Amino acid sequence: MTTEVQIQAAPITVPPATGDPGAGAVVTFEGVVRGMENGQPIRALHYEAYEPMAEREMERIAGEIAMEHAVRRMAVIHRIGEVPVGEASIAVRVEAAHRAEAFGFLTTFMDRLKRDVPIWKREVR
Amino acid sequence: MTTEVQIQAAPITVPPATGDPGAGAVVTFEGVVRGMENGQPIRALHYEAYEPMAEREMERIAGEIAMEHAVRRMAVIHRIGEVPVGEASIAVRVEAAHRAEAFGFLTTFMDRLKRDVPIWKREVR
């Protein structure tokens, strides 16, 4: 598996798929900042990361999940700093032979990321 | 829920997300033609659709699944005719408040599509 992990302040652009002839399923998840948080309107979310550890954790988690859900390639971009409503705070793209592996990988990755990757958000009103 | 269903011979371009401030999760699935099918190399897959029924079935299935997995918007494009290796035969984009709904909708939609939507493929060697 190829793993690409990136933390950046710039807006996220999802890169095009690689056209790998072995990848029958390409699944992309984008987490977008919503206009309401806990029932209150917000203007943005501000994200802070412990960058070197966050990158390392994302790589470690991806490697662990790949043992159960075989994928060929994964790339994740997490944005930090202020992310306005309607823009993506995270994008994850997974390429796998079959869609079950891609979906399994991606849902598990997001669950683990939200538990273990040292990134914090706060609301900007 | 807004549903957009399209069957086309042209290559698929995944449209950008709408920026809906209520959609916290945008998930896109692309099904790509692989270079091997049943252990044999292929050049392309050729897809044929019973178009009016295929469109109607996709809309019906989407409506049914939305009763269990609430999503705000879904769009599906299925390509017909010859689709070369490495290109997408289908793209489905789902926008939902939360990722669990988007993933649940999308995996169920693909299962149902493969069972009920009148589209057929054959290998081109």
Place this chain on the structure above:
Amino acid sequence: MNEKSCRVLFFGPAREAAGREVMDVPVRPGLTISDLWKTLQADHSDLQSLRGVRLAKNHVYAADHDPVVASDEIAVIPPVSGG
């Protein structure tokens, strides 16, 4: 299409088995989906070897007992393989 006929469309492997894409079939009072399928199989014996065929009427999957009347569009739908 004759006004006392329904139109039958064949797709995928069913088209090869029937040797055609479309045909008009006369209807009679009381004709059902099940009756029509038996007639088609009798006229095109290659259809008998197809497994998992469903029939649709006017773009909706039909049940065996559904009536078939003139001008209905019937489709012979072998197992699908989209996606």
Place this chain on the structure above:
Amino acid sequence: MNEKSCRVLFFGPAREAAGREVMDVPVRPGLTISDLWKTLQADHSDLQSLRGVRLAKNHVYAADHDPVVASDEIAVIPPVSGG
């Protein structure tokens, strides 16, 4: 950083509780993650009210009994909320 110290980083709510982003803490032979956390909580009582805090050592989550030596980078990690 003093050569007999480890560096401690505070993130998210832990930074507010500690009133700082970083501090150097002297190490002694046999010091563990658990010992260090008790010292930090004694010095900054607001840290005591944080729930679900984990400590990392050199970018990896650490166990209570893991040793802390000079020049280690320790991070105080309250519950995360990325994604």
